[in-house]
Amino acid sequence: MKVLIIEDEARIANRLERITRSYFEENLSAITICDSLQKGLSYIENNPIDLLLLDLNLNGENGFDVLESVVAGSFHTIIVSAYTEKAITAFSYGVLDFVPKPFDQERLETAFKRITTTTKSIEKNINFLAVKKAGTVRLIDISELHYIKGAGIYSELHLRNGRQELHDKSLEKLQQLLPDTFERIHKSYLISLVQAERILIQPGGRYGLLLKNGEVLPVGRSRYKDLKEKMI
Structure with missing residues (x-):
């Protein structure tokens, strides 16, 4: 599992990394943190990933401006954002889950479980x-x-x-x-x-x-x- 975190707040990015490492353990081969949208997009263009954890507000940059390009990739995307009113829109773009901030370990791990199972969810609203x-x-x-x-x-x-x-x-x-x-x-x-x-x-x-x-x-x-x- 190769994971990319796009998050501009270092404290939250480090917490995401810690929980991700704890959950995937030996199945995690690489994890990278980018603190801006442009750095993240550049990384995606040049490196294969399996999972993207994406914030929607990065120093004023709107994650939805590039979400179309992101969800077209051959990886899953989980949104981690305080903008809960954007959840329905995010699901319509095909993201796997929307984790609202502030989040706890249990909620993030619930999102991770959707990667490792094909169990259908009644919450899916992809359009x-x-x-x-x-x-x-x-x-x-x-x-x-x-x-x-x-x-x-x-x-x-x-x-x-x-x-x-x-x-x-x-x-x-x-x-x-x-x-x-x-x-x-x-x-x-x-x-x-x-x-x-x-x-x-x-x-x-x-x-x-x-x-x-x-x-x-x-x-x-x-x-x-x-x-x-x-x-x-």
Whole structure:
């Protein structure tokens, strides 16, 4: 686990570092603190990270000015901020959690637990995904998603208009962020159940899912039973 903390108050940054080290222990390979937005962005551009802890107010700089670029990265973002009225907006950008200041160790560790589990949370209010392309960021409303296909460490977003976009987050990470209406039907496919028509039983004991647009996606044998119950 490689962690970056962007926080301009040294006392809070050191506390975040201490709790992070305590929680991840031997699973933590590197932790870096940047005290300004520009230093943080420069670090992200030149170094791979798995988790970003981001304050929204850094010496007057607004974290939302760059949040679109941040959430398009192949890492999770946890906001740590006193601006609790910004929480709903932050979740709509796809952040994993919003930890309000002042915070205690238990609350921060609760946010960390969301990284290590795929358990769905009823608190997720993500409205769109950010796709970074040619130096720009495009926000895609999740209602535009037809299904998502895993492509290694990336994911292919298949949109209802027939277009495809490549997302920097893996299928596993997107599954953690997206609402409960999205279901993992196969190791390589994640779909919104509102797009599903019915389950097909195919030759050879295989299963498929017929979508409303006529496409058929494979259904993993281990996922067939749960999917069948959710579609009743």
